[in-house]
Each structure stands twice: as structure tokens, then as C-alpha cells.
Amino acid sequence: MSRVYNFSAGPAVLPEEVLQECADEMLDYRGCGMSVMEMSHRSAMFQQIIDEAEADLRTLMGIPANYKVLFLQGGAHQQFAAIPLNLCKLPGASGKADYINTGMWSKKALAEAKRFIDAQEVASSADETFTYIPDCSDLPIREDADYVYICENNTIYGTVYHELPNTKGKILVSDVSSMFLSQPHDVERYGVIYGGVQKNIGPAGLAITVVREDLVPEGDLADVPIMMQWRPQVDAGSLYNTPNCWDIYVCGKVFKLLLKQGGLEAMRERNVAKAQILYDFIDESSLFKGTVRKEDRSLMNVPFVTGDKELDAEFVKASKAAGLENLKGHRSVGGMRASIYNAMPVEGVEALVAFMKDFEAKH
Ligand SMILES: Cc1ncc(COP(=O)(O)O)c(C=O)c1O
Numbered sequence: 001m002s003r004v005y006n007f008s009a010g011p012a013v014l015p016e017e018v019l020q021e022c023a024d025e026m027l028d029y030r031g032c033g034m035s036v037m038e039m040s041h042r043s044a045m046f047q048q049i050i051d052e053a054e055a056d057l058r059t060l061m062g063i064p065a066n067y068k069v070l071f072l073q074g075g076a077h078q079q080f081a082a083i084p085l086n087l088c089k090l091p092g093a094s095g096k097a098d099y100i101n102t103g104m105w106s107k108k109a110l111a112e113a114k115r116f117i118d119a120q121e122v123a124s125s126a127d128e129t130f131t132y133i134p135d136c137s138d139l140p141i142r143e144d145a146d147y148v149y150i151c152e153n154n155t156i157y158g159t160v161y162h163e164l165p166n167t168k169g170k171i172l173v174s175d176v177s178s179m180f181l182s183q184p185h186d187v188e189r190y191g192v193i194y195g196g197v198q199k200n201i202g203p204a205g206l207a208i209t210v211v212r213e214d215l216v217p218e219g220d221l222a223d224v225p226i227m228m229q230w231r232p233q234v235d236a237g238s239l240y241n242t243p244n245c246w247d248i249y250v251c252g253k254v255f256k257l258l259l260k261q262g263g264l265e266a267m268r269e270r271n272v273a274k275a276q277i278l279y280d281f282i283d284e285s286s287l288f289k290g291t292v293r294k295e296d297r298s299l300m301n302v303p304f305v306t307g308d309k310e311l312d313a314e315f316v317k318a319s320k321a322a323g324l325e326n327l328k329g330h331r332s333v334g335g336m337r338a339s340i341y342n343a344m345p346v347e348g349v350e351a352l353v354a355f356m357k358d359f360e361a362k363h
Contacts, residue, residue: 005348006344007340008339009301009330010196010198010204011199012198013341036049036249041239041242041243049245049248052252053071053255056255057255059259060263061187066214067212068213069238070233071243071251073243074207075198075207076196078207079194079209081116083113083149083192083194084119085224086216087146087147087192088117088146094145094146095118096117096145097149098119098170099119099122099150100124103130105154105175106154109149110149113149123136130157130159132159136161137165141168146171147173148167150175151175152175152176153178153300154298155177155300155301155330156332159293171192173192175194179195179298182264182299182342183271193209194208194210199341203246203247274346275300275302277353278352287359288304288356290304291335299340300340301337302337303336304337304338305334305335312329312335316336319359322355326339327352
């Protein structure tokens with residue numbers, strides 16, 4: 001067996017020990033004679049899987065008791081709609097929300113919200129192709145906005161908020177898809193913190209939404225599709241309908257592994273050290289350049305370019321041949337992007353830097 005170093009932005013590398021455990025349990029999960037993919041989501045065995053997954057996630061993130069944890073289908077995109085559809089149905093809601101635009105994922109979330117509510121952009125870094133995080137200390141947030149929305153780590157552009165925006169007392173909603181569990185999250189600073197799991201946690205198709213309980217509307221929202229409503233899923237423990245059982249099971253294994261590895265503070269230390277190796281090399285390189293303002297650099301997604309499209313293409317091709325996969329930048333940015341999520345070992349980053357040095361020496 002030969003596994004490559006997979007720098008994909010998502011679906012992304014998963015921890016080898018988790019994949020191995022899944023393989024070992026594939027045909028016969030703990031003596032029940034079937035795989036997790038085949039068992040009823042109403043069985044005691046699956047209930048234990050989802051209960052443990054939630055409990056471990058609560059421990060990892062330090063989720064307070066007044067927050068609900070939801071395992072939901074439809075990925076992050078479904079939450080782009082669910083967020084306005086739920087938060088703007090709370091008693092006294094104005095149906096207004098303010099969005100900070102730091103790239104494609106916040107832009108898409110805003111466009112989705114506009115279908116249903118009065119959503120507007122209050123800051124943007126579009127003027128410099130999203131290579132920085134705008135100053136969010138004094139934004140023109142509306143007095144009656146129901147919430148302020150950010151995409152905290154911008155997968156495509158490689159920026160991250162090192163400081164959360166001043167929301168002027170409004171609820172903060174954050175998409176943490178590409179930084180989920182990569183560092184501690186101060187859950188109480190958010191009304192909703194959510195993300196797709198396919199970068200740092202598990203297989204694609206599942207979103208985890210952590211929402212303060214008073215932000216989940218009561219009762220049935222007659223004009224909101226049932227699968228967009230958080231309340232039925234809260235009441236059913238994320239089992240309103242048949243969930244993606246397999247995904248929840250894999251995520252649960254990743255949570256246990258992260259706890260064993262020392263939790264999110266240990267993840268942050270590892271991720272800082274890993275990213276430093278790559279950024280240090282990029283900063284001293286005469287061929288490769290980072291595309292993001294230094295103070296806004298992501299620990300997870302590292303875009304870089306040579307400045308020559310043909311050379312970039314040659315780099316991507318040659319790196320693939322060397323077992324370094326998926327380094328091509330997003331089509332909207334070009335160049336290269338290395339996604340170095342939790343499960344990317346330091347050896348993978350070292351191998352990338354060694355390859356970059358060698359490529360530079362030859363060009
Ligand atoms: C930050 C961020 N938000 C949202 C999404 C969309 O996620 P999904 O495909 O699960 O809807 C992505 C990318 O996949 C992303 O990187």
C-alpha cells in the first residue's frame with residue numbers, strides 16, 4: 001500500500017488510524033454481524049455511537065450545556081439557508097442580517113440569505129481579491145440586525161480571522177468548516193458555530209451546527225421546509241430523519257483520536273508548527289510567493305504562486321508525480337494551495353517544502 005500526501009482542500013486527508021479502524025470494523029461492527037452503514041439509526045448500537053460522538057465533541061470544544069449540537073445533512077450549504085430561516089423566525093426578529101464578505105463562501109452564504117431576508121454586506125475584502133481580513137472593529141452593523149455572519153477561515157483564499165469582529169452586541173454566526181477543531185473555539189462568543197466536516201473531521205455530506213438553545217425557534221415554522229428547521233432535529237437528537245450514520249461514526253472516531261492526542265490546544269500547537277515550516281520557506285523563497293497578508297494567514301490553507309502560470313502548472317504536475325497530491329489552487333485564484341489540516345502529518349509538510357526547494361533550485 002502506498003498512500004500519498006493529500007493536500008486537498010476537501011474532502012481531505014483523514015487520520016490513517018481512523019481509516020484503519022473503520023476498515024477493521026467494516027464487516028462486523030463490535031460483534032453485531034453488520035457494518036455501521038447497514039444498521040438502523042434507531043438501534044441501541046447506533047444511539048451509543050451518536051451519543052458518544054456528541055459527548056466527545058462537547059468535551060473537545062468545551063461546549064456549554066445551553067448549546068445544542070446538531071449533526072445535519074446537506075453540508076454547509078444547507079446551513080447557508082437554515083441560518084436565516086431559523087434565526088429570523090425568533091420572536092422579535094427583524095428579518096435583517098449583516099454579512100462580512102471575505103470570499104466565495106461568505107458570498108454564497110449572503111446570496112442564499114438574500115433569498116429569504118434583508119441581508120447585506122457590511123465589510124468586504126473583495127477590493128484585493130480577498131487576500132486579507134477587513135478591519136471589523138467598528139462596522140456599520142444595523143441596530144436591528146438579527147445576527148452578524150462570518151466565514152472564519154477562508155478555504156480558497158487562505159485567510160483567517162485572528163480576532164473576531166466587534167458585532168456590537170449582535171449574535172455572531174461563524175462558518176468554521178475549514179478550521180473546525182484545528183484550534184480551541186471559544187463557543188460562548190458565538191450564537192451559532194458550524195461547518196461542513198469534510199476538511200478536518202470526516203467524510204463529506206455532514207454539517208455540525210452548534211447553536212445556543214435560545215436561538216432555536218420553538219414550534220413548527222409553517223413556511224420553512226422541515227429539513228431546514230433546527231427545532232425538529234434538536235427534539236429528535238439529530239435523528240428526525242435517517243441521518244448519515246456512517247459519517248457520524250467516522251467523526252466520532254476522529255473526536256476520540258483528537259482527545260487522545262491532547263485536545264484542541266495540542267492541535268493548535270501542532271498546526272502552528274506545521275504551518276510555520278511552510279510559511280518560513282515561502283517567505284525566504286525567491287521563486288514562491290504567498291498570496292495573503294502575513295497577519296491574516298490561515299493555519300489550514302496555504303495558497304502560493306510562482307507568478308508564472310506555466311510554471312505553476314509544471315509544479316502541480318511534478319508534485320503529483322512525487323506523491324504530493326491536490327496542490328492545484330482553486331480555479332478562482334490559480335497557483336497552488338496546500339491544505340494542511342489536522343490529519344496532515346508534519347512529514348507531509350516537510351516533504352512538500354523539500355520538493356519546493358528542489359523545484360526552485362532547478363528553475
Ligand atoms: C468555508 C467553507 N464553507 C462552506 C463550504 C461548502 O461546504 P459544503 O460543500 O459542505 O456545502 C466550504 C467548502 O467546501 C468551505 O470551505
